[in-house]
Amino acid sequence: MANLDAADAITPQAVQTVRVDLGARSYDIRIGRNVLETAGAEIAVVLPGARLAVIVDENVARLHLEAFGASLEKAGIDFTPITVPAGESTKCFSQFERLCDEVLNARLERNDAIVALGGGVVGDLTGFVASAVRRGMAFIQVPTSLLAQVDSSVGGKTGINSRHGKNLIGAFHQPALVLADTAILDTLTPRDFRAGYAEVAKYGLLGDADFFAWLETNWQGIFAGGQERDEAVARSCQAKADVVAADELESGRRALLNLGHTFGHALEGAVSYETERLVHGEGVSIGMMLAHEFSEKLGLIGADTVGRVERHLTDVGLPIRITDIPGQLPGVDVFMDLIAQDKKVSRGALTFVLTRGIGDAFVEKGVDPYLVSEFLKEKLNP
Amino acid sequence: MANLDAADAITPQAVQTVRVDLGARSYDIRIGRNVLETAGAEIAVVLPGARLAVIVDENVARLHLEAFGASLEKAGIDFTPITVPAGESTKCFSQFERLCDEVLNARLERNDAIVALGGGVVGDLTGFVASAVRRGMAFIQVPTSLLAQVDSSVGGKTGINSRHGKNLIGAFHQPALVLADTAILDTLTPRDFRAGYAEVAKYGLLGDADFFAWLETNWQGIFAGGQERDEAVARSCQAKADVVAADELESGRRALLNLGHTFGHALEGAVSYETERLVHGEGVSIGMMLAHEFSEKLGLIGADTVGRVERHLTDVGLPIRITDIPGQLPGVDVFMDLIAQDKKVSRGALTFVLTRGIGDAFVEKGVDPYLVSEFLKEKLNP
Numbered sequence: 001m002a003n004l005d006a007a008d009a010i011t012p013q014a015v016q017t018v019r020v021d022l023g024a025r026s027y028d029i030r031i032g033r034n035v036l037e038t039a040g041a042e043i044a045v046v047l048p049g050a051r052l053a054v055i056v057d058e059n060v061a062r063l064h065l066e067a068f069g070a071s072l073e074k075a076g077i078d079f080t081p082i083t084v085p086a087g088e089s090t091k092c093f094s095q096f097e098r099l100c101d102e103v104l105n106a107r108l109e110r111n112d113a114i115v116a117l118g119g120g121v122v123g124d125l126t127g128f129v130a131s132a133v134r135r136g137m138a139f140i141q142v143p144t145s146l147l148a149q150v151d152s153s154v155g156g157k158t159g160i161n162s163r164h165g166k167n168l169i170g171a172f173h174q175p176a177l178v179l180a181d182t183a184i185l186d187t188l189t190p191r192d193f194r195a196g197y198a199e200v201a202k203y204g205l206l207g208d209a210d211f212f213a214w215l216e217t218n219w220q221g222i223f224a225g226g227q228e229r230d231e232a233v234a235r236s237c238q239a240k241a242d243v244v245a246a247d248e249l250e251s252g253r254r255a256l257l258n259l260g261h262t263f264g265h266a267l268e269g270a271v272s273y274e275t276e277r278l279v280h281g282e283g284v285s286i287g288m289m290l291a292h293e294f295s296e297k298l299g300l301i302g303a304d305t306v307g308r309v310e311r312h313l314t315d316v317g318l319p320i321r322i323t324d325i326p327g328q329l330p331g332v333d334v335f336m337d338l339i340a341q342d343k344k345v346s347r348g349a350l351t352f353v354l355t356r357g358i359g360d361a362f363v364e365k366g367v368d369p370y371l372v373s374e375f376l377k378e379k380l381n382p
Numbered sequence: 383m384a385n386l387d388a389a390d391a392i393t394p395q396a397v398q399t400v401r402v403d404l405g406a407r408s409y410d411i412r413i414g415r416n417v418l419e420t421a422g423a424e425i426a427v428v429l430p431g432a433r434l435a436v437i438v439d440e441n442v443a444r445l446h447l448e449a450f451g452a453s454l455e456k457a458g459i460d461f462t463p464i465t466v467p468a469g470e471s472t473k474c475f476s477q478f479e480r481l482c483d484e485v486l487n488a489r490l491e492r493n494d495a496i497v498a499l500g501g502g503v504v505g506d507l508t509g510f511v512a513s514a515v516r517r518g519m520a521f522i523q524v525p526t527s528l529l530a531q532v533d534s535s536v537g538g539k540t541g542i543n544s545r546h547g548k549n550l551i552g553a554f555h556q557p558a559l560v561l562a563d564t565a566i567l568d569t570l571t572p573r574d575f576r577a578g579y580a581e582v583a584k585y586g587l588l589g590d591a592d593f594f595a596w597l598e599t600n601w602q603g604i605f606a607g608g609q610e611r612d613e614a615v616a617r618s619c620q621a622k623a624d625v626v627a628a629d630e631l632e633s634g635r636r637a638l639l640n641l642g643h644t645f646g647h648a649l650e651g652a653v654s655y656e657t658e659r660l661v662h663g664e665g666v667s668i669g670m671m672l673a674h675e676f677s678e679k680l681g682l683i684g685a686d687t688v689g690r691v692e693r694h695l696t697d698v699g700l701p702i703r704i705t706d707i708p709g710q711l712p713g714v715d716v717f718m719d720l721i722a723q724d725k726k727v728s729r730g731a732l733t734f735v736l737t738r739g740i741g742d743a744f745v746e747k748g749v750d751p752y753l754v755s756e757f758l759k760e761k762l763n764p
Contacts, residue, residue: 096475100550101544104546104723107723131553158517164483168486171513171553172518249518
């Protein structure tokens with residue numbers, strides 16, 4: 001921000017708004033560089049008079065809590081920060097219990113609100129806490145990772161992990177406001193940024209061939225933090241908002257958003273969620289690649305389409321093969337078990353998001369487990 | 383059932399249906415003697431093909447699980463029973479975690495369902511589990527106490543207790559079906575039956591003077607298990623269904639159902655939920671009496687109305703005074719603290735359900751804490 005004077009620094013420029021249209025539960029996603037600095041004013045408009053509990057992990061607290069708190073104070077908003085350890089293992093029952101207790105300790109009342117300041121872990125956990133305390137309190141998302149800005153902060157899916165799998169316990173609880181500060185993403189490691197980018201690419205692959213083509217041309221600007229980044233976040237949020245508005249509780253179309261996720265979750269489970277080996281977005285990247293290769297195997301798409309996906313994911317530096325994951329992996333039976341225990345199962349048949357081309361994904365509910373198993377064997381032992 | 387032959391015994395007679403009208407989340411409450419025996423057939427109609435987890439406390443399991451299980455087997459329904467300890471302390475985080483885990487262990491899928499077979503404790507806890515596993519599974523209530531049949535099983539409020547107070551953690555999660563077998567209530571202790579009756583009387587007091595007058599005349603038939611009992615359960619469920627349909631998430635009118643509950647919850651907290659000293663319905667009975675006396679003190683009703691309430695609650699054997707609770711009670715400051723921490727607080731002002739007469743209760747949001755405190759002092763040291 002060396003070239004901006006103080007007035008510029010606290011005035012977000014070119015803030016874009018994406019509306020998530022859910023009737024009485026509708027809300028805005030506000031996207032732009034430095035929206036964090038006017039967060040207090042934004043929140044005061046949406047929830048006048050509310051006191052806040054701000055749940056934040058230790059890393060994000062170190063980087064961004066001071067700026068966020070200053071913005072709240074400027075708007076006259078009283079708040080209680082509550083920190084949690086960073087990392088996926090924080091999405092657990094004991095943190096859920098502890099945070100419910102801390103929010104009640106802070107004497108928040110029904111008209112107050114709970115803020116998630118952080119990435120997907122903090123957002124998912126905080127949202128579940130907000131859904132449960134007093135049977136539902138207002139909830140604000142301030143996503144600080146690319147993954148959270150384009151995916152997990154939008155749409156109201158909240159939850160924690162169980163020893164049976166990821167996100168198996170939770171609630172649908174929509175936020176009242178999402179504030180996505182794209183300048184914050186400058187503080188991410190390249191690996192975390194790339195992992196979030198997998199979800200951006202997903203929106204192109206599942207339903208918008210033009211967007212995918214635009215990404216193939218503009219991805220470097222997105223990584224560098226130019227106007228392309230805001231554009232990519234806004235288009236991703238719009239894509240998700242459209243799907244969520246059509247199918248809030250995932251009875252149909254919303255399942256499209258799981259492109260790459262059934263395989264991806266199984267991969268995460270296979271490494272016991274060890275993020276040194278694999279983070280969620282990397283699992284999604286490999287999972288998307290597998291979904292395209294499996295679609296090819298089923299005769300739905302040609303090698304040219306698979307090649308285009310492979311090229312773009314490789315260009316941005318994402319892993320694309322199971323064998324890209326460092327260390328030992330379990331056998332195919334463990335993978336099949338992990339897939340079967342995933343939420344996307346209905347009466348024994350496997351549900352996968354498959355595709356007929358770039359931007360033309362669809363939900364297939366009757367996938368034969370034998371075909372999946374044979375396919376995975378090839379990929380595990382290429 | 384000595385005078386019924388086998389065919390009669392498995393055919394529920396005069397089953398009444400109360401519809402809870404909530405759009406896509408609408409459901410029926412089926413009320414009558416022996417509906418437990420056709421539970422399997424009823425469930426198979428509403429959720430064809432579903433497998434079940436049946437959560438039940440140890441006492442209810444001993445009395446009713448065999449009959450319920452036989453009915454499920456007859457309908458070809460596969461189920462996994464899961465028992466929990468009896469008592470209010472079961473509504474806790476650790477049981478919540480354990481039950482989520484057990485349901486996943488039973489490999490229930492999205493189209494399967496979770497059944498609460500028991501009283502309010504099991505219903506509230508099970509409903510919260512059903513709301514949370516896979517972000518919401520179908521839920522069936524088979525209430526076995528009068529309290530659960532007329533109150534907690536209807537309307538979708540679920541939850542557990544926190545050390546800060548009762549039901550502070552939970553969800554709104556509507557059941558898909560409620561089966562209220564009024565013959566089961568024959569197995570309740572007189573104390574438990576009376577406690578549930580406090581909620582029946584509440585419906586008259588809060589909004590239906592005719593029903594209260596009917597209760598004054600017919601309460602003995604309700605206690606004895608005659609047709610009056612079915613009638614009282616159905617009218618209570620209808621009253622609750624009407625309020626819930628008008629205000630599912632308790633933003634307004636539904637708060638009327640809390641008549642007697644703000645004082646009642648404080649009393650339960652004051653005895654640390656020791657049910658040897660006070661059960662929920664007894665707290666509600668004393669709380670309703672206090673709400674009428676407080677309304678009298680505020681000049682809203684006369685001594686004649688208070689006397690009528692006192693007479694009826696005394697007739698059925700319910701406690702009506704704080705000093706009816708055995709053992710030592712805390713001072714007024716503890717009571718005020720418990721009231722302030724109750725969910726029914728908004729920006730520091732106290733919310734109470736007050737009344738202008740039998741069947742004419744209303745929600746008052748701006749009650750001066752000082753008046754409450756002075757009133758309670760009199761009642762604690764009469």
